Amino acid sequence: MKRATLVVALFGASFVAAAPGSPAPTAPVPRPARLLRTLAHDPGGYNPERTSVVTDLLLGDFLFHSPSTLGPKAQKLGISCNTCHPNGATDPRFVLPGDRPTHPGSVDVTTGMFRSEAENGRVDPVNIPSLRGLRFTGPYGHDGRMASLHDFSQSVVVNEFGGAPLPWNELSALVHYLNDFDFLPNGKLDEKSRINAAAGKAAARGEALFEKPRKGFGGQSCASCHVPSRFFRDGAIHRLPVGDGASKHGFEDGFETPTLLGTLESAPYFHDGRFAALGDVVAWFDTAYALGLTPSERADLTAYLEAVGAADSPLDQRPLAQALDATFVYLELLASGSVKDDRRVWAAVSALCVEALDGAPRRPDLEERRLRDRKRLTDLDEKARAATTLDALREEPKELHRELTRYGADLQGAIAAERR
Ligand code: HEC
Ligand code: HEC
Helix, strand or coil, rough: HHHHHHHHHHHHCCCCCCCCCCCCCCCCCCCCCCCCCCHHHHHCCCCCCCCHHHHHHHHHHHHCCHHHHHHHHHCCCCCCCCHHHHHHCCCCCCCCCCCCCCCCCCCCCCCCCCCHHHCCCCCCCECCCCCHHHHHHHCCCCCCCEEEEHHHHHHHHHHCCCCCCHHHHHHHHHHHHCCECCCCCCCCCCCCCCCCCHHHHHHHHHHHHHHEHHHHHHHHHHHHHCHHHHHCCCCCCCCCCCCCCCCCCCCCCEEECCCCCCCCCCCCCCCCEEECCCCHHHHHHHHHHHCCCCHHHHHHHHHHHHHHHHCCCCCCCCHHHHHHHHHHHHHHHHHHHHHCCHHHHHHHHHHHHHHHHHCCCHHHHHHHHHHHHHHHHHHHHHHHHCCCHHHHHCCHHHHHHCCCCCCHHHHHHHHHHHCC
């Protein structure tokens, strides 16, 4: 087994925590890479003992991963923000269980499934967007209906999932975290977002075609809307002849120019995911705007889009222990800061840690320890529910975090030893 497969095994686990004796997860699903600017600049980050900023980010990280954030119905289904936006990217396989059939990777956000008032009586799924580079890509929603990430996030929780409004400190922590998602590095672009030699000749020819003014666009070019120096978007809403009455909730009857970065992992394309491949998009523009491209120009333009949308390391390659600790570290929240007495957070942190333990690979010689740690987590949850004050419990999560960190390291070591 190669390391990449091992690492992602953890994330391929089912969303609902398995029973203690249940078999370890099989068939790993590759997950997209995780790139947070705070952790990239400070790999030791998320140490709550250091600064309140870090605690805030950790809280946001937890809220993003916890189904409890979205209210009881999502919690029952085990759906969190991270389910649809894994590591800030998008899950092209996601289908909302039990909802009207839509194609994978899209969701009908106006379904009555979570909140009956949200139902608009139509099947109108929209494509799940990537959240990478979110701080540069406002306004939000495919139709650009909201300028504020705070408003958008609160609306996801309340209007779409029927959850309770997040208190201000939680909303602000969540937005803080969302603003931390970065675009993945792409060695085919230079610092001015221009194609370099690594992208190849076809892409270089495609770049010139992308920038060429065209009659069909009223003298503009692809680059007028997808401005390379502005992350290949313009922050504006346009009415393309997409022919479906455009948006249901936007102020303007159109869609916002999406970034062209990261398209490698964000297929299918357009607000409704109607195009499976970048070549289909090029063909559509050519026809819809009578651009008159030759077959080889279409191919060059597609090669350019593929180079712009590429990523050097698209998959989550974190060593197992580090990936596990990204969840176990939530225990630190229980001992610190503003969530001190929030029992919902206590319960949700225990649940996420149990899920991570169950979802990780198993080793017979570590099984007793896994079950003991698991029991300590569920006991902690029970104690927190029963206690009148949580003060006496504060040391326990810290100690448990240390133990789980050791467990993760030992598990990784045992797997490495087995392969030698
Ligand atoms: C069931 C899948 C699903 C879940 C769960 C989900 N989202 Fe989304 N998200 C979507 C879809 C679909 C859209 C596109 C919505 C639209 O354009 O109207 C979207 C759009 C967004 C956007 C706008 C991105 C942009 O560039 O326009 C943000 C921000 C966002 N989601 C954040 C969140 C947060 C935060 C959570 C958890 C509180 C969350 N999402 C949970 C599916 C989901
Ligand atoms: C008038 C502004 C405008 C021009 C000119 C334009 N685009 Fe776009 N582009 C958009 C908008 C708006 C969308 C989103 C459409 C939707 O979601 O329905 C889009 C979507 C796309 C997408 C899909 C991205 C995704 O993640 O879904 C690609 C690829 C793309 N354009 C490439 C091009 C190319 C290549 C050209 C030139 C041939 C071009 N665009 C010209 C505004 C423009």
